[in-house]
Each structure stands twice: as C-alpha cells, then as structure tokens.
Amino acid sequence: MVNRALVLDSERKPLMPCHPARVRRLLRDGKAAVFRREPFTIILRERVGGETQPIEVKLDPGSKTTGIALVARGKRGRKVVLAAEITHRSGEIRDAMTKRRALRQGRRYRKVRHRAPRFLNRRRPEGWLPPSLESRVRQVETWARRLARFTPVTAVEVETARFDTHVLSVGYDLEGVEFQRGTLFGWELREYVFHRDGHRCRYCGGESGVPVLELEHGIPKARGGSDRVANLVTACRACNQAKGNRTATEWAEALAGSPTKLDRVRRAYATKVAVGKHPSLRDAAAINATRYAIGDRLKTLGIPVGFRTGGRTKMNRTTQGYPKRHWIDAACVGETAHRVRLDPGMTILRIRARGHGTRKRCGTDAHGFPIRHAPRAKRFLGFATGDLVRAVIPVGKYRGIHVGRIAIRHRPSFKLARFDVHPKYLALLQRADGYEYA
Ligand SMILES: [Zn+2]
Incomplete structure (x- = not known):
C-alpha cells in the first residue's frame, strides 16, 4: 500500500485524497496538474467542490x-x-546553541573593540521554550x-x-482519574515504568538477550511489596524468573559467587536497584x-x-x-x-x-577568529539551498536523470547528492521548505 495523493479543486479547496492510479489517469488526461511534490498534491483543472468524508x-x-x-x-x-x-x-539545534554560547563567551574575554554591556534584556517571554x-x-x-x-x-x-510523571512518581492513588479502573487500567503505569527505565531490563541491561519485558516488584508482592511506582522495575523475563521471590538486595548477595558474565552484570545492576537509583527522567521531561x-x-x-x-x-x-x-x-x-x-x-x-539555513554571517575557526563571510544573497540563478530539483545531465560520468535537494554555491556549480551540477541542467520541482523528503 502507498500513500494517497492529496487533491485540491480548481479553487484550491481540499477534496478527498485519491488513489495514485486514479491520479495518474487524471494527470495523463490533462484533467489535473501537480500542485506540490511533497506531500504529493494535485489540483483539478475544471472541478469545483465534491463530496468529502470525515x-x-x-x-x-x-x-x-x-x-x-x-x-x-x-x-x-x-x-x-x-x-x-x-x-x-532538536539535537542539531542544541549543539549549535552550545557552540554559539562558547564563541560568545570567549569573545567577551578577548581584547576587541568596546561593546556596551547588555543588562536587563534577558527576560523570557511567557510560554518561552528552549x-x-x-x-x-x-x-x-x-x-x-x-x-x-x-x-x-x-x-x-x-x-x-504520555503519563503524569508527577502523580506516578510520588505514587499517589489515582482515585477519580478516568483511567484508573476500566479498560485502560494498568496501561499508563506500565508504560510509565518502561519509559522511565529506557525500555531496558534494570537487572541486566539487556545482557540476557531476552527481549520480553515485564513489570517486576523490587520487593516481591508476596513479601509485602507494594504496587507503587517506586517498587516497580522493568525486568526481562529471564531476570524476573531468576530473581524469583527475593528482594533486589538478597539477589545481589546470592549472585556474589557466580562465575558467569551475566550474573556479574546482574549483580552490579541489582545493587543499584536495591539502593533505589532511577535512570534520568530527562526525555519524559522534554515531552512534558x-x-x-x-x-x-x-x-x-x-x-x-x-x-x-x-x-x-x-x-x-x-x-x-x-x-x-x-x-x-x-x-x-x-x-x-x-x-x-x-x-x-x-x-x-x-x-x-533540515531548517532554513543559517543566520550566521561570519564563519570562524576553532578559536572563534573570523575567517569567512557568508554571501548576503540566499539565491543564485534562481535557486536556493534546499530546493527540490530534477537534473537532466546529458553527458559525463553522472549522465541521466537525478532528483534531489541542491546546495547552491555562488558560482554555476551546485551540489546535488554526491556530485556537482551546472544549474542549466536543473528544473525546479519544489521550493525549499525546510524539510527533506524520502
Ligand atoms: Zn534482564
């Protein structure tokens, strides 16, 4: 199965998405034209309105x-x-910000022309996010x-x-909350614990090779352990069964003499579980x-x-x-x-x-020393970096038809995939919109 094509009527009102075979027929008969490459959208030439479903x-x-x-x-x-x-x-942006911060910090200590200090201009607007x-x-x-x-x-x-990290981590009763009883019972809690533990067995870190994860009680239920989140641990089936009716501490002690590598790993992990060390909640915090x-x-x-x-x-x-x-x-x-x-x-x-290019006008070397300037213009010969193009190259090593995103240079040699191409061979398919498609 493939994605359907999106369809607009001749007044650009959306109609129901359409099967690719029908789209090919419409395009062939000249009843529609391509409106956008990604997501593939066509515009009907003579139709206004149509029946739609939710x-x-x-x-x-x-x-x-x-x-x-x-x-x-x-x-x-x-x-x-x-x-x-x-x-x-997100990762790219974080890295770029870290780099920029380092450069600016370095510049402040350098002997350069005077720049008035900045004060009281760092208030963050409401709803600000990193x-x-x-x-x-x-x-x-x-x-x-x-x-x-x-x-x-x-x-x-x-x-x-995703789950309410606060409620779950303090282990309050979820009384009155819609999902506590009913068809969803247990799913939120279970997912939360798996997520907190990074979907990995907390007793072996995946060393056992058993992919089935289960919810395990640090202090076994049979010995008075509670169902609180603090007492719940992600464990693979092998570790869960091997641990059996023992507490994490008892199991770690029992594993002391074992010569196998798995048991050595288990012992190190089980000790951590015993003292209640949780993996970080950073990912969950970002989502929240x-x-x-x-x-x-x-x-x-x-x-x-x-x-x-x-x-x-x-x-x-x-x-x-x-x-x-x-x-x-x-x-x-x-x-x-x-x-x-x-x-x-x-x-x-x-x-x-992929973003919309950089605002940085001045490139620096590793020490923050300016070594190059970016050209003012973002376009050259009608193309910008990130444009989706079709290249029809008649001769040479790369002859043939290629489709992809270009990176422009300010001379008639643009980069397409792994080779350079002259803009005269290029036809624009879609303007850069900050995304790359595959
Ligand atoms: Zn395990």
Whole structure:
C-alpha cells in the first residue's frame, strides 16, 4: 500500500485524497496538474467542490520522531490514507546553541573593540521554550496546518499526556482519574515504568538477550511489596524468573559467587536497584514541557482538537496486533482508534527537518577568529539551498536523470547528492521548505 495523493479543486479547496492510479489517469488526461511534490498534491483543472468524508489528522509527537497519520472514515470504517514520520533536529539545534554560547563567551574575554554591556534584556517571554524544543513544537504545528490545508480535515487528535510523571512518581492513588479502573487500567503505569527505565531490563541491561519485558516488584508482592511506582522495575523475563521471590538486595548477595558474565552484570545492576537509583527522567521531561505548547498551537487551527494518552494508544495498537512504528502509534491515537485499517508494510513519507539555513554571517575557526563571510544573497540563478530539483545531465560520468535537494554555491556549480551540477541542467520541482523528503 502507498500513500494517497492529496487533491485540491480548481479553487484550491481540499477534496478527498485519491488513489495514485486514479491520479495518474487524471494527470495523463490533462484533467489535473501537480500542485506540490511533497506531500504529493494535485489540483483539478475544471472541478469545483465534491463530496468529502470525515478525516482526522492524528499525531504522536516524540522527542526525536513524530508520527503522523491521516485517517479517513468511510463506509467500511476507518482507514489510514496517508502516513508520515518527521525526524526532528532538536539535537542539531542544541549543539549549535552550545557552540554559539562558547564563541560568545570567549569573545567577551578577548581584547576587541568596546561593546556596551547588555543588562536587563534577558527576560523570557511567557510560554518561552528552549530553541530545540520550540523547533519541535513548530514542526508539529506546520504539518498539522499543512495537512489541514490540503485535505478536508474535520478533527485533530494528538497524543499529549504520555503519563503524569508527577502523580506516578510520588505514587499517589489515582482515585477519580478516568483511567484508573476500566479498560485502560494498568496501561499508563506500565508504560510509565518502561519509559522511565529506557525500555531496558534494570537487572541486566539487556545482557540476557531476552527481549520480553515485564513489570517486576523490587520487593516481591508476596513479601509485602507494594504496587507503587517506586517498587516497580522493568525486568526481562529471564531476570524476573531468576530473581524469583527475593528482594533486589538478597539477589545481589546470592549472585556474589557466580562465575558467569551475566550474573556479574546482574549483580552490579541489582545493587543499584536495591539502593533505589532511577535512570534520568530527562526525555519524559522534554515531552512534558512541550505537550501543552503543542496543544495550544494546534488549537489555533480552528479545528476540534482531542488530547489523548499514550496508554490508550498502546492498548489500541497492541489489541489490533500492529507493530511499533511512530506512524502506527499516531494512527492508534484516541478512543476511535480501536479499529483502524492499515498496512504495516506501507510505504510512508519520511520527512526530515533540515531548517532554513543559517543566520550566521561570519564563519570562524576553532578559536572563534573570523575567517569567512557568508554571501548576503540566499539565491543564485534562481535557486536556493534546499530546493527540490530534477537534473537532466546529458553527458559525463553522472549522465541521466537525478532528483534531489541542491546546495547552491555562488558560482554555476551546485551540489546535488554526491556530485556537482551546472544549474542549466536543473528544473525546479519544489521550493525549499525546510524539510527533506524520502
Ligand atoms: Zn534482564
């Protein structure tokens, strides 16, 4: 299965996404033209309006990758018509900021021309997020907005609450909370513990090679251990069974004499579990910091937005037997997603955030000494870095047709993939929009 093409009528109003075979026919007969390459969108030449069915944009924002699914509700139930995954550039941004900070710090101590000190201009506006997180929020918003422009979207569903880290980590009773009893019981807690422990066995770190993870009681239930989060540990099935009815401390002691490597690893890990050392909550914190921001931005779309929990997503996905993928998680977001038709092997649109170039006008060497200046113009001969082009090269080693993103230079030799190409061989397919597609 492949993604459907998005369709606009001749007045640019969105219609239902269309099967690629039909799109090819329309294009061949001259009844439509390509409006946009990615996501592939066509515009009909002579049709205004048309029948539409409800379509939901479903989003599963993650710290590195966000899953997107467009789910249409037809006569035969819900079905994924377009799936995509965005790879964010949070890490790149963080690194660039760190580098910039280092350069500026170094410059302050250097003997250079006087620069008036800056005071009291560092107040952060309300709702400020670190640039790495802000970029992720904006990318999610951009794509929700884009899909809402090219398809007749009737609702947006987004996985916001992964789990409530505060409530769960203090181990309060979740009384009165909707998911405590009912079909979701246990899913939120279980997911939280797995996530906290990085989806790895806390007793062997994966050394046993057993992939099945279970929820394990540090102090066994049979010996009075509670169901509190503080007493719950992610363990692989092998370690869970080997530990049996012992506490983490007792097990660590019992493992002392064992000669095998696995047991030595287990002993080191079990000692840490015994003193209650938890892995860091940083990833969860990043997700939590942006979940409200993402929600707020999506509300500005003017389409009903539903906020759903991660436990429900996982339950929907697991009960339908789908594998774990970001886009499949997205398709399984929300109450209505307990029955969604999709093909796990489907070819999806892979989107990679690449940014819009740099604002840095002056390049420096490793010591912060200025060594080059960036040209003022972002375009040369009508092209900008990041434009999607088709190159038809008639001669030479690279002759043939190539499609890809170019990096321009301010001379007629642009970079396309791994070789250079003269702009006279290039035709523009789509202007740079800050993303790379595959
Ligand atoms: Zn293990």
